[in-house]
Amino acid sequence: MTDDSTGVSAEVAAVSRSDWGRIVGGLIRLTGDWTLAEDATQDAFATALKRWPIDGIPNNPAAWLTTTARNRAIDILRSAASERARAKEVDIMKSLADGGEQDIEDDRLRLIFTCAHPALPLPARVALTLRTVAGLTVPEIAAAFLVPETTMAQRLVRARRKIEEAGIPYRVPPAELLGERLSGVLAVLYLVFNQGYSAVARNELAASALSLASAVVELMPREDEARGLLALLVLQNSRRDARVGSAGELLTLEEQDRSLWHRDEVADGLALLPNSTGQYAIQAAIAGCHARAASALDTDWGEIVVLYDVLLAQSPSPVIQLNRAIAIGMRDGPDAGLELLSGLQLDGYRWLPAAQADLLLRAGRTAEAADRFREVIALTTSGPERADLVRRLAELES
Amino acid sequence: MEYLFFIATDTEPDVEPERDGEVQAWIEEGARRGIRKQGHRLRPVEDATTVRVRAGDLMVTDGPFTESKEWIAGFDIIECENLDDAIDFASRHPMARAGRIEIRPFWPTQF
Numbered sequence: 001m002t003d004d005s006t007g008v009s010a011e012v013a014a015v016s017r018s019d020w021g022r023i024v025g026g027l028i029r030l031t032g033d034w035t036l037a038e039d040a041t042q043d044a045f046a047t048a049l050k051r052w053p054i055d056g057i058p059n060n061p062a063a064w065l066t067t068t069a070r071n072r073a074i075d076i077l078r079s080a081a082s083e084r085a086r087a088k089e090v091d092i093m094k095s096l097a098d099g100g101e102q103d104i105e106d107d108r109l110r111l112i113f114t115c116a117h118p119a120l121p122l123p124a125r126v127a128l129t130l131r132t133v134a135g136l137t138v139p140e141i142a143a144a145f146l147v148p149e150t151t152m153a154q155r156l157v158r159a160r161r162k163i164e165e166a167g168i169p170y171r172v173p174p175a176e177l178l179g180e181r182l183s184g185v186l187a188v189l190y191l192v193f194n195q196g197y198s199a200v201a202r203n204e205l206a207a208s209a210l211s212l213a214s215a216v217v218e219l220m221p222r223e224d225e226a227r228g229l230l231a232l233l234v235l236q237n238s239r240r241d242a243r244v245g246s247a248g249e250l251l252t253l254e255e256q257d258r259s260l261w262h263r264d265e266v267a268d269g270l271a272l273l274p275n276s277t278g279q280y281a282i283q284a285a286i287a288g289c290h291a292r293a294a295s296a297l298d299t300d301w302g303e304i305v306v307l308y309d310v311l312l313a314q315s316p317s318p319v320i321q322l323n324r325a326i327a328i329g330m331r332d333g334p335d336a337g338l339e340l341l342s343g344l345q346l347d348g349y350r351w352l353p354a355a356q357a358d359l360l361l362r363a364g365r366t367a368e369a370a371d372r373f374r375e376v377i378a379l380t381t382s383g384p385e386r387a388d389l390v391r392r393l394a395e396l397e398s
Numbered sequence: 399m400e401y402l403f404f405i406a407t408d409t410e411p412d413v414e415p416e417r418d419g420e421v422q423a424w425i426e427e428g429a430r431r432g433i434r435k436q437g438h439r440l441r442p443v444e445d446a447t448t449v450r451v452r453a454g455d456l457m458v459t460d461g462p463f464t465e466s467k468e469w470i471a472g473f474d475i476i477e478c479e480n481l482d483d484a485i486d487f488a489s490r491h492p493m494a495r496a497g498r499i500e501i502r503p504f505w506p507t508q509f
Contacts, residue, residue: 117481119481119485165503166481166501166503167399167401167479167480167481167484167503168480168481168482169479169480169481169482173482177482
């Protein structure tokens with residue numbers, strides 16, 4: 001097993017997922033140098049891929065990689081041979097001698113908070129979280145966000161430079177800042193998840209967001225909003241195999257084959273639901289109502305309306321109003337929903353005519369529904385979805 | 399870390415007005431904590447003069463270096479641990495409500 005190179009690459013990938021952020025975080029704590037920490041960690045994983053097929057997988061792979069990365073960092077500093085590098089090398093040696101291993105559990109959390117610092121532009125926060133905490137490569141991140149690799153590499157260079165030059169502290173923020181900063185962290189993770197989830201071809205992003213969100217919950221078990229976000233992500237992710245139709249188009253909850261939902265994950269998500277009114281907790285509770293229902297008609301729409309009311313009271317947004325109107329339409333009949341939708345200003349947002357078309361169909365007003373369908377088609381750019389809509393419009397008109 | 403605070407005006411200020419003595423209290427806190435090195439309020443942009451030398455010719459113009467609805471009303475030099483401390487101190491200046499404050503780290507003169 002140990003000399004099987006497939007086993008080795010699987011093991012290296014597993015340790016990368018579980019320990020990359022902790023190893024990079026520890027090196028940043030020791031050296032204060034983000035680029036050095038990432039380079040040394042990258043080199044350590046590359047060395048593992050070379051050595052383990054020959055030497056066998058070590059008993060404690062994570063410890064082996066931590067030591068190798070640290071030695072590599074010292075080598076890089078020695079070869080740089082500047083005064084500054086020498087001073088950092090001395091720092092590492094000193095803190096190792098003082099028992100620098102304490103606090104290790106916090107390294108990943110420290111990294112997550114620093115990467116999500118509000119003084120960094122949002123795209124940089126997301127990129128830095130994926131690169132430094134989750135260990136995704138620059139080409140992977142660039143591909144997920146549809147930007148050229150050089151652009152993504154530049155974005156990361158600028159972000160690391162700003163952390164150093166503007167004096168962004170490497171730490172978990174003190175209590176008085178924690179609430180505000182935690183919501184920034186959760187926003188980054190939700191954005192990462194959605195970026196992964198909205199792509200029809202699933203990729204590493206959704207997995208990274210889930211793993212980081214559970215790390216935050218594990219490290220800060222009393223934060224309800226963190227639990228709320230994790231519950232929301234787990235529940236949304238449990239529907240991954242049902243959400244894409246045979247032609248590659250995204251399916252609505254009603255159209256999905258609910259037997260494809262991962263029931264064990266639904267149970268996990270429901271068990272995580274915090275008893276709180278934070279925005280993620282409420283969104284997760286709504287996802288929970290859908291997860292518990294055997295079909296769209298069986299859904300507790302009354303409860304969903306109540307939850308949307310809570311959400312609206314906190315952050316009025318036309319998108320939430322749209323979703324609430326749909327829930328009212330399901331609870332009180334299509335006309336009630338249509339009336340609420342007619343007052344919404346959401347120009348160019350295709351889910352508005354889509355919701356109107358759906359309620360009009362339920363009311364038996366086929367010709368008007370077809371008009372709305374044509375609006376949706378005009379606003380849809382994705383190939384498979386457009387084709388699906390055109391097909392459904394043709395069915396409607398026949 | 400050393401930072402310069404640009405105290406700037408804003409076309410959309412917060413509604414809460416400056417309280418009497420608020421700036422003075424802020425300055426005193428900066429002195430007590432030893433983090434505010436220096437600072438001044440500036441005369442209005444009407445009194446600004448901009449100087450350029452191009453191809454050896456001196457050009458002097460009336461007004462600020464950039465045309466804008468907002469202008470710099472003052473500055474402070476702050477020395478503190480990190481950006482979070484700077485943000486915290488800036489957030490308690492009354493001009494954080496009446497205007498906005500730009501925090502710029504100094505270019506280090508030595509390593």
